[in-house]
Amino acid sequence: MARWADDPLDLDGVHSAERVVERLNEYRRNDVPRAMIFVGTGTCGLGAGAGATVAEARAWVERTGADVDIVEVGCIGLCAAEPMLDVQLPGYQRVSFVRVTGDKVAALLDRALQGDFAVQSMLGQFRRDGLAAWPDVPFIDEHPFFVHQRRWVLANCGIVDPESLDEYIARGGYRAFANVLRTRTREEVCELIDQSGLRGRGGGGFPTGRKWKYALAAQADQKYLICNADEGDPGAFMDRAVIEGDPHRLVEGMAVAAYAIGASKAYVYIRAEYPLAIRRLKRALAQAGEIGLLGYNILDSGFNLDIAIKKGAGAFVCGEETALIHSIEGKRGMPRPRPPFPAQRGLFDRPTIINNVETLANVPGILARGSDAFAALGTQSSKGTKVFALSGNVDRTGLVEVPMGTTLRQIVFEVGGGIPDGRAYKAVQIGGPSGGCIPEQHLDVEIDYESLKAVGAIIGSGGLVVMDDHTCMVDVARFFMEFIQSESCGKCIPCREGTRRMLEILERIIRPRREETRLETLERFQGVMEMQRLAEVIRDTSLCGLGQTAPNPVLSTLRWFREEYEAHVFERKCPAGVCRGLVEYRIDPKICRGCTLCAKKCPAQAIMGAPKSPHYILADKCVGCGNCVDVCPFGAVTTE
Amino acid sequence: MMPDITAILDKYEGAGRDQLIPLLQDVQEQCGYVSKEAVGLIGARLNLPRSKVYGVATFYNQFRFKPVGRYLVQVCRGTACHVKGSAKILEALQAALRVEPGDTSPDGLFTLEVVACIGACGLAPVITVGGEFHAKVTPEKIDSILDSYRKKAEADERDS
Numbered sequence: 001m002a003r004w005a006d007d008p009l010d011l012d013g014v015h016s017a018e019r020v021v022e023r024l025n026e027y028r029r030n031d032v033p034r035a036m037i038f039v040g041t042g043t044c045g046l047g048a049g050a051g052a053t054v055a056e057a058r059a060w061v062e063r064t065g066a067d068v069d070i071v072e073v074g075c076i077g078l079c080a081a082e083p084m085l086d087v088q089l090p091g092y093q094r095v096s097f098v099r100v101t102g103d104k105v106a107a108l109l110d111r112a113l114q115g116d117f118a119v120q121s122m123l124g125q126f127r128r129d130g131l132a133a134w135p136d137v138p139f140i141d142e143h144p145f146f147v148h149q150r151r152w153v154l155a156n157c158g159i160v161d162p163e164s165l166d167e168y169i170a171r172g173g174y175r176a177f178a179n180v181l182r183t184r185t186r187e188e189v190c191e192l193i194d195q196s197g198l199r200g201r202g203g204g205g206f207p208t209g210r211k212w213k214y215a216l217a218a219q220a221d222q223k224y225l226i227c228n229a230d231e232g233d234p235g236a237f238m239d240r241a242v243i244e245g246d247p248h249r250l251v252e253g254m255a256v257a258a259y260a261i262g263a264s265k266a267y268v269y270i271r272a273e274y275p276l277a278i279r280r281l282k283r284a285l286a287q288a289g290e291i292g293l294l295g296y297n298i299l300d301s302g303f304n305l306d307i308a309i310k311k312g313a314g315a316f317v318c319g320e321e322t323a324l325i326h327s328i329e330g331k332r333g334m335p336r337p338r339p340p341f342p343a344q345r346g347l348f349d350r351p352t353i354i355n356n357v358e359t360l361a362n363v364p365g366i367l368a369r370g371s372d373a374f375a376a377l378g379t380q381s382s383k384g385t386k387v388f389a390l391s392g393n394v395d396r397t398g399l400v401e402v403p404m405g406t407t408l409r410q411i412v413f414e415v416g417g418g419i420p421d422g423r424a425y426k427a428v429q430i431g432g433p434s435g436g437c438i439p440e441q442h443l444d445v446e447i448d449y450e451s452l453k454a455v456g457a458i459i460g461s462g463g464l465v466v467m468d469d470h471t472c473m474v475d476v477a478r479f480f481m482e483f484i485q486s487e488s489c490g491k492c493i494p495c496r497e498g499t500r501r502m503l504e505i506l507e508r509i510i511r512p513r514r515e516e517t518r519l520e521t522l523e524r525f526q527g528v529m530e531m532q533r534l535a536e537v538i539r540d541t542s543l544c545g546l547g548q549t550a551p552n553p554v555l556s557t558l559r560w561f562r563e564e565y566e567a568h569v570f571e572r573k574c575p576a577g578v579c580r581g582l583v584e585y586r587i588d589p590k591i592c593r594g595c596t597l598c599a600k601k602c603p604a605q606a607i608m609g610a611p612k613s614p615h616y617i618l619a620d621k622c623v624g625c626g627n628c629v630d631v632c633p634f635g636a637v638t639t640e
Numbered sequence: 641m642m643p644d645i646t647a648i649l650d651k652y653e654g655a656g657r658d659q660l661i662p663l664l665q666d667v668q669e670q671c672g673y674v675s676k677e678a679v680g681l682i683g684a685r686l687n688l689p690r691s692k693v694y695g696v697a698t699f700y701n702q703f704r705f706k707p708v709g710r711y712l713v714q715v716c717r718g719t720a721c722h723v724k725g726s727a728k729i730l731e732a733l734q735a736a737l738r739v740e741p742g743d744t745s746p747d748g749l750f751t752l753e754v755v756a757c758i759g760a761c762g763l764a765p766v767i768t769v770g771g772e773f774h775a776k777v778t779p780e781k782i783d784s785i786l787d788s789y790r791k792k793a794e795a796d797e798r799d800s
Contacts, residue, residue: 047763047773079762234718234757272665272702273758275771313661314701316756330660332699348658391720391761398762429719463761465719479722483756489699 027170030128031091035068035113037061038086038094040158042075042244043276044237044398048082052102057085060109068113074245076158077399078145079391081123084158087112093131096123096140145396148415150377150385152365153358154401157245162280165287168248174293176367177255181301186216189260193363196371197383202228202319202356203434203460204545205382205449211353214343215261218351223263226328226347226354227254229270229277230312232319233432234483235463238387239357241399243270243277246361247284253360255294255305256367261353264304269324271312281309316433316487320544321346321354323489334489335544356461358387378404382448392429392465395420402447409443412466423468426576427560431460433480434549436556437473456556458549472578473561474568478506480553488546495547498538502554505531509568512581512624528569531558580624583639587628589614591636598628598637643671645678649685660686664697673704701756709744709751711770711789713737718757724764725778730754732779733767736786749793750786 025031039045039054054072061068076084081098085108088094097120100108108120117137124140125133133139140146151157160167168174180189194209215223227250231239243250250268258266270278285307288294296304310328317323318333325347327333346352362384366374375383382404388411391397395417402411412418412428419425427437436457438445445451452459467476481503490496505527508520535551542548558565567573574582587598587607592614599607599615606622609615617628617637629637648666652659663686667678674697683693697703715730730741733752737745744751750769760766763775769789777785 043773044760044762044775047760047766047775079760082763231759232756234722235720235761236757237759237761240759271759273755311662311665313665313703314756315699327661328658330657330696332696389761391764392723397720397764432719463719465723465761467723471723479719483717487756 024170027164027166029088029167030130032069032088033090035066035090036086036088036094037068037070037109038073038088039070040075040082040084041072042158042241043274044075044079044241045082045084046276048079049101050083053083053085053100053105056102056105057109060106066109066113071161072163073160074157074162075241075399077154077241077401078123078396079398080396081398084123089113089115091132093125093128093133093137095125095134095137097121098123144417145398145400145415148406148410149401150403151401152369152374152385153242153249153361153387154399155246155365156249157241157399160246162245162247163283165248165284165291168246172368173248173364174252176364177252177259177293178299180256180259180367181299181303186260186262187213189256190216192371193260193366196366196374197378198359198362198366198374199382199449200356201358201362201386201462203233203431203458205459208355208359211343211355212257212260214341215263215351215353218344220351222265222348222350223261224347224350224352225254225258225261225263225266226324226352227266227268227357227360228319228321228324228354229268229274229357230319230324231271231274231357231461232316233434233461233463235389235391235429235432235465236461237389238399238462240274240277242357242361242387243274243281247277247280248288249361249364250281250357251284251288251294251307253363254307255298256363257353257355257360258305259303261351263353264306266305266307267310267328267347268307269310269312269318269328272314278309278311285309315489316483317489317544317546320546323544324354325352332489334491335546337543358462379446379448379451381450386447386459386462388462388464390416390464390466393419393421393423393468393471394466404448405446407444407446408438408464411447411464412443416466419466419468421468423470425466426469426471427467427473427476429465429467429476429553430463431458431552432463433484434458434545434552435460435463436552437467437476437560439560442560456552456559458552470576470578472574472576473557473564474506474509474574475576475578477554477557478503478510481506481550484546484550488550492541492543492547494538494541495543495550498534498542499547499550502531502534502538502551505534506554509565510574510579510581524569528565577639580626583624584619585617585622585624585626585628586638587615587617588636588638589616591634593634593636595633597631597633601627601631603627645670645681649681652685655686657686657688660688660693660696661700664693664703668703672708673706675705706742707744710749710793711751712753712768713750714753714755714758714768715741716756716758716760716764716766716768717754718761718764720761721757721764721766726765728779729765729767729777729782732782736782749790 041050085100086094086096111119124138190212198208199205315333318327320335322335323333342352378384385401385403387401400415429437442455485499485503488495508524535555538551567575594612604621604623606618652663679693683690739752741752741754765777767774
């Protein structure tokens with residue numbers, strides 16, 4: 001039970017009101033009674049070594065006997081800076097430090113708890129009301145990574161203890177849900193969400209409120225709400241961060257949604273590759289149940305709701321609504337034709353609403369701050385914010401939440417800090433395997449559901465993979481087609497056979513010249529000419545979204561990077577130097593010292609040369625493995 | 641010999657078809673894989689023919705049908721990891737362990753698996769070994785990572 005249950009408030013005296021404020025303040029950690037240390041232990045933090053950070057912090061506290069509390073929080077989103085450790089001293093703003101690996105903890109704590117921050121790189125200080133700012137310490141909200149962000153969904157991530165129900169409630173959590181149960185009808189809630197303009201954040205972009213209304217109107221003895229936490233898009237990790245860092249936000253969003261549609265049972269379908277998120281979610285559900293926010297007759301309203309967790313079993317196609325439903329039903333995750341849509345007949349043939357994690361996580365904020373405030377952000381057609389997962393060849397990888405309408409250029413170069421290692425921008429892949437690549441000339445597109453379609457891409461779930469000039473776009477197309485081929489459920493011919501053909505054509509393009517017969521050369525040209533038509537057929541006739549969008553990466557790269565395809569097809573060269581079979585390896589006789597290392601490492605015995613004399617690579621024996629490049633101590637092997 | 645799954649089966653007394661995947665997951669968690677024998681027992685528990693159980697289990701990438709080594713090595717082949725060079729990491733692991741993805745090393749220590757996306761894209765390329773994350777991996781680091789687990793296995797053998 002929540003702690004205040006065993007310390008009943010005596011509401012008659014003045015002291016009680018003060019005690020309430022005191023307890024709220026304690027949970028909100030605005031002004032802390034003693035020094036606090038926060039360590040980000042989300043999956044990214046742990047991957048970067050936060051486990052050692054937190055262990056060293058605990059050891060330090062025990063050693064010094066300092067009067068300090070340690071709290072583990074989720075990811076604030078700046079993965080590139082992990083592991084992160086924050087220090088908050090009474091009366092002052094909380095300060096965040098970056099790249100605090102275990103070996104740096106003791107030195108940092110020795111000084112930082114006295115207010116001396118010189119010893120470690122800082123992200124900056126927060127800006128909460130009523131606390132004194134540190135002189136000469138930058139503000140986090142002015143940092144280029146954060147200055148463009150408007151954090152509605154990620155508001156608590158990296159700040160609060162995700163395992164504390166008290167902290168979530170003290171910060172206003174579950175108030176929207178309680179309000180809705182007491183003062184709004186289901187119709188009113190659906191209408192409110194409809195008015196806000198919230199659209200499905202999983203990629204479909206369907207108006208959420210409208211979808212809820214369909215389910216509310218359906219008559220049935222049982223209705224279901226499903227939260228899609230499968231997050232199958234490679235490159236996407238927004239949902240994981242939300243569940244690890246602020247699970248109660250999702251639970252509250254689900255509770256409101258279930259009430260709005262009249263569902264008394266809900267599932268969270270979450271991928272098995274997210275064990276930490278699953279643990280945090282289980283705990284949050286248990287906490288909410290213990291205090292009576294879930295279960296039977298919630299807050300005396302007559303509304304019942306049980307939420308269960310179902311783990312995915314590794315099938316990308318189960319991110320598709322009907323496939324997901326079949327998976328929960330214990331069947332192979334294969335889609336079915338629609339209509340009937342899940343809102344009419346879904347799980348166990350009952351009306352079902354499936355919403356993405358981010359969609360549901362927006363709901364408490366919309367109710368608390370008002371649908372007008374939400375609709376004030378974004379563009380005409382796409383309201384609110386979107387969380388993007390920025391990764392690949394970009395300086396500041398991580399999670400960012402920006403208003404719809406922000407340009408890609410701003411995200412990649414201002415928020416993300418641009419391309420590292422002095423390389424040039426080539427493309428940003430957006431929308432996962434269903435999406436497309438955006439070249440430099442279209443970087444000023446304002447992100448919203450409609451504008452991206454015009455340049456051959458989609459918002460998708462929010463994964464943004466930045467690619468520099470050492471990336472081959474044909475290889476990227478092949479990579480996605482390989483993924484789609486292995487994840488295709490096999491039910492419909494356009495997808496099962498069509499994607500296999502597309503993959504074959506792409507592999508033929510990058511196959512080395514030496515391995516090709518004359519007939520195969522002819523087939524290569526034919527294949528390339530077929531690709532456009534083949535892509536259209538697959539797109540127009542596949543049973544589900546996986547097949548319908550499978551050609552997108554190919555179509556998009558063909559459209560914007562045609563010369564690269566032509567170089568592969570006609571000149572048999574890979575300009576980016578990636579496709580092994582098309583890269584010619586040469587040893588520069590001026591640099592080569594004849595150390596024979598390359599000849600020894602060559603698996604095809606393609607390198608000739610006497611010791612101490614320049615070596616030579618036989619092009620028709622070379623298999624393009626690249627070992628010689630890796631092993632040459634003088635950099636004498638070049639690729640072309 | 642497969643570990644005894646009677647306790648798990650008892651938990652699913654009276655369960656319906658919709659419990660098939662959770663039951664398969666529990667069995668794999670305990671045994672490391674789903675054996676032919678287990679498929680029969682699961683079918684009997686849920687009143688399903690073996691073909692249906694196999695049909696569902698083989699559909700999903702998560703389920704293995706061969707025993708695993710002591711440490712499961714998962715290489716992430718998601719988009720971000722690919723762009724950051726995970727193909728070379730996979731090659732390096734294949735060479736170091738002398739196995740193809742899906743197989744276990746001859747010494748029984750490591751099973752190599754490819755996963756679609758682990759979700760730690762900000763730290764690409766990522767691999768996990770025995771459930772532990774390793775971020776920003778390079779082919780050069782592979783040998784030392786594997787060695788640390790070999791030493792750990794030796795230490796565990798000595799202590800037991």
